Amino acid sequence: MNKQYNYTNIIKETMILTVAVGIIAAAVYFFLVPSHTSVSSISGLGIILSNFVPLPLSAITMILNVVLLIIGFLTCGKEFGVKTVYTSIMLPIFLALFEILFPNFVSFTNSQELDVLCYILVVSVGLSILFNRNASSGGLDIVAKIMNKYLHMELGKAMSLSGMCVALSAALVYDKKTVVLSILGTYFNGIVLDHFIFDHNIKRRVCIITPKEKELREFIIHELHSGATVYEAYGAYNMEKRNEIITIVDKTEYQKLMKFINILDPKAFITVYNVSDMRYQPKI
Secondary structure, three states, X not given: OHHHHHHHHHHHHHHHHHHHHHHHHHHHHHHHHHHXXXXXXXXXXXXXXXXXXXXXXXXXXXXXXXXXHHHHHHHHXXXXXXXXXXXXXXXXXXXXXXXXXXXXOOOOOOOHHHHHHHHHHHHHHHHHHHHHOOOOOOOHHHHHHHHHHHOOOOHHHHHHHHHHHHHHHHHHOOOHHHHHHHHHHHHHHHHXXXXXXXXXXXXXXXXXXXXXXXXXXXXHHHHOOOOOEEEEEEOOOOOOEEEEEEXXXXXXXXXXXXXXXXXXXXXXXXXXXXXXXXOOOOOO
16 A cells, blocks of 8 residues: 555655656746746756757756766765756756657747746746656756855745856857846746745744634644644733634635634734745654
């Protein structure tokens, strides 16, 4: 039973990673390549090198990834390494497939600026899926993951910083406009990526003061299957003692909790905070 469950999880995880890589590859081939910019990706560096090395983009991308893969294995752990090996193999395969299916593809938008914008939006979806599954598409993503792990930088900012080196290298091949677009694209790519990642992981810290404390505690523990902490609080006006219930919930749980409170005690005092990171010891 456990083996079957593990196989099911592996298949599900593989499918998710494959879809994410397909999204990234589509963003690279249909938007990044036509824009002739190098925005936060090893593929961008591959595009630049393809002007000097007589190899297809898919082959250059594979070679560059191998070096960084070894570094990723050594620094970010086995799970990250294995998943990134898979995605790094699949990325050039997808690119090669697109090269065969669309050999003379030019651009969807016929605009360099729109191509960069579309690339940022599409690739951020794929990257956020990978990072949230403790994986990456290889290349500069590995550099960003290392910076995130050891320097505690947000992944988007780490991607922007590492990608700036590639973006600036566009000056060796392209004109000033392309270089500026590469730099701006790299910067905004980091912002959008952080938005997708934190929006996915965001939780809410909800603080509630209500006379119907017992019913609320039971709902949080037994219906939401979440934890809660109770603090003694005193009102400054009359020094009346009340208990404040604090719980941390995800988006779905937050909606259920607020609906329950509106029915239980519409006059309850509630404050809500966004939580982007949380560390705790799970209950056994």
